[in-house]
Amino acid sequence: MASEDRKRAKKETGRKGRRESRIAFLLPIYAFTVVFIFLPLLYMVYLSFMTRAQVWGFVSTPTLDNYRRILEPVYANSFRVSLRLALLTTVINTLIGYPYGYFMAKLSDRGKKVMMFLIMIPFWTSGLVRINGWIIVFRSNGVLDSLLMGLGITNAPLKWLYSYPMVVFGMVYALLPFMILAVYSSVEKMDWTLIEASRDLGAGKWRSFVRVTFPLTVPGLLSGVILTFVPSMGLFFIAELLGGNKIVLVGNVIQQQLTKGRNLPFAAALSVVLMVMTSLLIALYRRIAPTKQLEGLF
Amino acid sequence: MEYHLRLAGLHKRFGNTEVLRGVSLQVAKGEFITLLGASGCGKTTTIRLIAGLDLPDNGSIFLNGEDITDLPPEKRNVNTVFQNYALFPHMNVADNISYGLRIRKVPKAQRDARVEELLSLVQLEGSGHKKVSALSGGQKQRVAIARAVAASPEVLLLDEPLGALDLKLRREMQLELKRLQKTLGITFIYITHDQEEAINMSDRIAVMHDGLFEQIGTPDEIYYKPRTSYVANFVGSANVIRRNGKTYAVRAENVIFGDLCPGERAQVIEKSFAGGQLRILFKLPDGQMVTASRFGLNSAAEPGDEMQVGWKAEDAVEVLDNGV
Ligand SMILES: Nc1ncnc2c1ncn2[C@@H]1O[C@H](COP(=O)(O)OP(=O)(O)OP(=O)(O)O)[C@@H](O)[C@H]1O
Ligand SMILES: [Mg+2]
Numbered sequence: 001m002a003s004e005d006r007k008r009a010k011k012e013t014g015r016k017g018r019r020e021s022r023i024a025f026l027l028p029i030y031a032f033t034v035v036f037i038f039l040p041l042l043y044m045v046y047l048s049f050m051t052r053a054q055v056w057g058f059v060s061t062p063t064l065d066n067y068r069r070i071l072e073p074v075y076a077n078s079f080r081v082s083l084r085l086a087l088l089t090t091v092i093n094t095l096i097g098y099p100y101g102y103f104m105a106k107l108s109d110r111g112k113k114v115m116m117f118l119i120m121i122p123f124w125t126s127g128l129v130r131i132n133g134w135i136i137v138f139r140s141n142g143v144l145d146s147l148l149m150g151l152g153i154t155n156a157p158l159k160w161l162y163s164y165p166m167v168v169f170g171m172v173y174a175l176l177p178f179m180i181l182a183v184y185s186s187v188e189k190m191d192w193t194l195i196e197a198s199r200d201l202g203a204g205k206w207r208s209f210v211r212v213t214f215p216l217t218v219p220g221l222l223s224g225v226i227l228t229f230v231p232s233m234g235l236f237f238i239a240e241l242l243g244g245n246k247i248v249l250v251g252n253v254i255q256q257q258l259t260k261g262r263n264l265p266f267a268a269a270l271s272v273v274l275m276v277m278t279s280l281l282i283a284l285y286r287r288i289a290p291t292k293q294l295e296g297l298f
Numbered sequence: 299m300e301y302h303l304r305l306a307g308l309h310k311r312f313g314n315t316e317v318l319r320g321v322s323l324q325v326a327k328g329e330f331i332t333l334l335g336a337s338g339c340g341k342t343t344t345i346r347l348i349a350g351l352d353l354p355d356n357g358s359i360f361l362n363g364e365d366i367t368d369l370p371p372e373k374r375n376v377n378t379v380f381q382n383y384a385l386f387p388h389m390n391v392a393d394n395i396s397y398g399l400r401i402r403k404v405p406k407a408q409r410d411a412r413v414e415e416l417l418s419l420v421q422l423e424g425s426g427h428k429k430v431s432a433l434s435g436g437q438k439q440r441v442a443i444a445r446a447v448a449a450s451p452e453v454l455l456l457d458e459p460l461g462a463l464d465l466k467l468r469r470e471m472q473l474e475l476k477r478l479q480k481t482l483g484i485t486f487i488y489i490t491h492d493q494e495e496a497i498n499m500s501d502r503i504a505v506m507h508d509g510l511f512e513q514i515g516t517p518d519e520i521y522y523k524p525r526t527s528y529v530a531n532f533v534g535s536a537n538v539i540r541r542n543g544k545t546y547a548v549r550a551e552n553v554i555f556g557d558l559c560p561g562e563r564a565q566v567i568e569k570s571f572a573g574g575q576l577r578i579l580f581k582l583p584d585g586q587m588v589t590a591s592r593f594g595l596n597s598a599a600e601p602g603d604e605m606q607v608g609w610k611a612e613d614a615v616e617v618l619d620n621g622v
Contacts, residue, residue, distance in 0.1 A: 196384070197386070198397070199371040
C-alpha cells in the first residue's frame with residue numbers, strides 16, 4: 001500500500017517535471033508574443049484615447065475626439081474606398097488565382113517546380129522596387145506607350161498611371177501569388193480517384209469539378225481570400241505610387257497622419273478601427289463560409 | 299449469340315512495359331467472373347479499360363454488342379467499386395449513395411426511397427446521415443458497393459473489394475456479395491488475388507498472368523484441369539512435376555507416401571502446419587520437390603526420414619509448361 005503511494009507520488013512528480021520543461025520551451029514563445037505583439041497593440045489602443053501634443057507625441061489626457069473625428073466624411077470615405085478596393089482586388093484575385101493554381105497543380109512535377117520558382121522570383125525584390133518597375137512601364141511615354149506608338153497602334157501617350165484601374169492592377173499584381181499558392185496547395189492534395197469515381201458514376205468532367213473538386217478545394221480558396229483581402233486593406237504605398245493622390249485609402253490616411261499630420265493618437269485610432277473592422281469581417285466570413293478548416297490558417 | 303460484355307484483344311502499355319498483351323473475354327449476362335492473378339499482372343488495368351478510366355492501345359470492348367471502347371466513363375452503364383473505396387469525404391453516406399441518381403436528375407422522393415432500400419440491402423439501416431470518415435473499413439466497403447449499384451448498372455466492376463478486411467469479415471462479406479449479386483442480377487467482374495475467394499464466389503475464373511489470361515473456366519475446371527503449370531501452381535498450389543519431356547500437375551492432397559506405397563524413394567525435407575493442413579515437403583531422387591498435404595497434425599514422416607512417395611496416374615494432369 002505504502003509503496004504504491006510512493007510510486008504514484010514519484011510518477012506525479014515525474015509528470016510535473018515534464019510539464020515544467022514544456023513550459024520552459026514555450027516561455028520564449030509567449031514572451032515574444034507578449035513583448036512584440038500584444039504590448040504594442042495595447043499601447044496603440046491606449047494611444048488612440050489620448051490627446052495629441054502641440055508638436056510631436058501626445059499628452060495623457062483621455063479623450064474620444066480621435067474616434068469622433070473618424071466619422072468626418074473625408075476619413076469615413078477612406079474606409080469605404082479601402083473596403084471597395086479590397087473587395088474588388090479579392091474578386092479579381094479569385095477569378096485569376098483559382099484556375100491558375102488549379103492548372104498549376106495539374107502540371108508534371110517538373111512543371112510545378114518551374115512555376116513555383118517563377119512565382120517566387122518577385123518575392124526576392126522589394127515590393128516598392130517592383131511597383132516602380134511598373135511605373136517605368138506605364139508612365140507617359142514609358143515602355144508601353146513607346147511600344148504601342150512604335151507599332152502604330154496609338155499615336156499619343158495614353159494616361160495609364162494615376163487611375164483607379166492602375167491601382168487595382170497593382171494590388172492584384174502584389175497579392176495574386178498568395179491566392180495562387182493557397183489554391184495550388186489544396187488542389188495538389190486532391191485525391192484524383194474521387195474524380196474517377198464521379199465520372200464512373202455518370203458525371204461529366206465539368207460536373208465532377210463542380211460537385212467534387214471544387215468543394216474539396218474551397219478551404220484553399222478561402223485561405224487565399226483571407227490572405228489577399230486582409231493585406232489589401234493596408235497596402236497604402238501601391239495606391240500612393242500608382243494612384244497618385246486621387247485614391248486615398250485608410251492606410252494612406254494613417255501614413256499622412258503619422259508623417260505630415262504628426263497626429264499619433266488619431267493615427268492610432270484609425271488603425272484600431274481598421275483592425276477591428278478586418279477582424280469582424282474575418283469572423284463574419286468564417287461564420288458563413290461552408291467549411292471550418294481553412295488551409296493552414298487559424 | 300452476342301455476349302453481355304466482350305473484351306477483344308486488349309493491349310495496353312505504360313511507357314516501355316506492355317501491361318496487357320491481348321486480353322480477351324466473353325461474359326454472359328448476370329455472370330460472376332473473377333480475375334485472379336498475382337500482384338502487378340494487370341487486373342486493375344483490365345477493369346479500368348472496361349470502366350473507361352483508361353483507353354486501350356489496341357483491341358475493343360463491347361457491351362450488349364455495342365462498341366464502347368472509346369466512350370468516356372460517364373457514358374458507360376458500368377460502375378466500379380474502387381480498391382480504396384474512393385468515397386466522397388465531403389458528403390455523408392446517403393449523399394454518397396445517391397450521387398449517381400442526383401447526376402441523373404432522379405426526383406428527390408425517389409432518390410430517398412432508393413437510398414433507404416440500398417442501406418438495408420447492405421445492412422447499414424439508419425446510417426445515412428453518418429460522415430464517411432466515421433465508418434469502419436467494412437462499412438465503407440458496403441457504402442462503396444451501394445453507391446456503385448444505386449443507378450442499376452449493367453456491369454459492376456469490383457477491385458479487390460475485400461482486400462482491406464480481416465479474415466472473418468472477409469468470409470461474411472463474400473457471402474453477402476454473392477447474395478447481393480443474385481438479388482440484383484448484375485454482371486460482376488471481380489478482382490482478387492485470393493484463390494479461395496475466387497473458387498468460393500465465381501461462376502467462372504479468369505487466371506491472369508503477365509498481362510494475359512492463361513485459363514478461363516469454372517472453378518472446377520481451373521482446379522482439376524489446369525491448362526498450364528502456372529495455373530496449377532497458382533490455384534491450389536499444385537505440384538508441378540517434369541518427367542520424360544512432359545509436365546504434370548499433382549495436387550498436394552493426392553500425393554501418397556509411406557513405406558509400402560508404390561512410387562520412388564524420397565527424403566522428407568520439411569514439415570509445416572498451415573490452414574488446418576499438415577504439409578510435408580519431399581525431395582525426389584531426381585532433385586524435384588513434391589509437397590503432400592494431410593488433414594490433422596499427426597503423421598509418421600519426420601525431416602530426415604526416407605520413404606516411398608507417389609501418386610495415382612489419374613491424379614497427374616498433363617499441363618503446358620510455362621516455366622513456373
Ligand atoms: N498509370 C500507370 N503508369 C505506369 N505503370 C502502370 C500504371 N498503372 C499500372 N501500371 C503498371 O502496370 C502493371 C499492372 O498494374 P495493375 O494495377 O493492373 O496490376 P494489378 O494486377 O491490379 O495488381 P495488384 O494486385 O497489385 O492491384 C504494374 O506493373 C503497374 O506497375
Ligand atoms: Mg490492382
